[in-house]
Amino acid sequence: MTEKLTDSYDVVVVGGGAAGLSGALTLARARRSVAVIDAGAPRNAPAQGVHGLLARDGMPPAELLERGRAEVRGYGGHVVTGEVATATRDGDGFTVTLADGRTTRARRLLVTTGLVDELPDVPGLRERWGSDVMHCPYCHGWEVRDRAIGVLASGPMSVHQALLIRQWSADVTYFTHTMPPLTDEQAEQLAARGIRVVDGEVAGLEIVDDRLAGVRLADGTVVAREVVAVATRMVARAGFLTALGLVPVAHPAGVGEYVPADQYGVTDVPGVWAAGNVTDLAAQVGVAAAAGATAAAHVNADLVNEETRRAVEAHRNPVPA
Structure with a gap:
C-alpha cells in the first residue's frame, strides 16, 4: 500500500471518493504522477450499499473505494491518508499542506472533497x-x-x-x-x-x-x-481553498453551498479543477465518477498544452552546446 507522499506531483487530487479515484485513475493511466489525499470520511459511509451504479449495484461503499484505490495504485498513483489543511499558490503551481505538517507540491489540483450533510x-x-x-x-x-x-x-x-x-x-x-x-x-x-x-x-x-x-x-x-x-443542507468541504480565493457559494436552489465549476470542472482559480459533490451537490456515485474522469482528462490536456508551449519555445531557442 502506497502511503508515502513525495515532494511533488503533476496533479494532487484532494478527496478519495468516487470522483477523486476516478480522476486519479484517468491521470495515472495518462502517465501522470498523481497523489490522492483522502481524509477517510466518505459521505456515504453509513449506507449499506451503493445503488444505481451499473455492474456494482448494492456494493458496500467501503469495498467500492478499496477497489478504486487498488486500481489507482496499480498504475503507479499514490493514495495517501491525510487531511489537507491548506493549498497555496507556489509560482506556477501549488503547495499542499496537510494537517499533520506534511507538504507536497502540485502543478495542478483536482478538488473532489465532497460535502457534509447538515441535518x-x-x-x-x-x-x-x-x-x-x-x-x-x-x-x-x-x-x-x-x-x-x-x-x-x-x-x-x-x-x-x-x-x-x-x-x-x-x-x-x-x-x-x-x-x-x-x-x-x-x-x-x-x-x-x-x-x-x-x-x-x-x-x-x-x-x-x-x-x-x-x-x-x-x-x-x-x-x-x-x-x-x-432533505439535508449540503455544504461543500472546501475550507482549505480559502487562501486561493476559492470559497463555496450559496446554491441557486437554496439547498446549501458548492464550489462553482463548469462542465469540465474548471473553477475560477487557474490550475484548480473540481468534480463530484463538492461542485454538484446532487450527483450520485456514477455521475461523480464520470465527472472526475472528465475533469482529469481536461487537466491532462491542460498540462500537455503547457508542455507543448515550453517545448516549442525550447525548439525555437536552443541552448548553445
Missing part, C-alpha cells in the same frame, strides 16, 4: 442516518418501497422530495415541522397525490427495539412511520 436539529435523525432515515429516493427508494414513509420538511426542496418519494410508496406523510405554510399550489399537489400533511413541530423520532416506529410531534402525538426522508 435538522431533531433528536434521532443523525443516529438513524443511513438506515431508516434517508435523503435520496434514487439511492434508497427501492429498499423502502411500499413502506410507511414520512417526509420531514426542512428546506425549499422538501415538497419536491415528497412528490418524488410518492413514486416508491403510496403511504407518504408530509410533516411541515417548522417550515413556512404550504402554498395553495403545493397543498393541492400533495393532496392530489394522496400525501397526508401533518402540521406541527417535530420533537423527535420514536424508536422501538432499535427500529424507527414513528415521528413524535411537540404535542406528544406519535405518527407511525417506518422510514423518514429529509
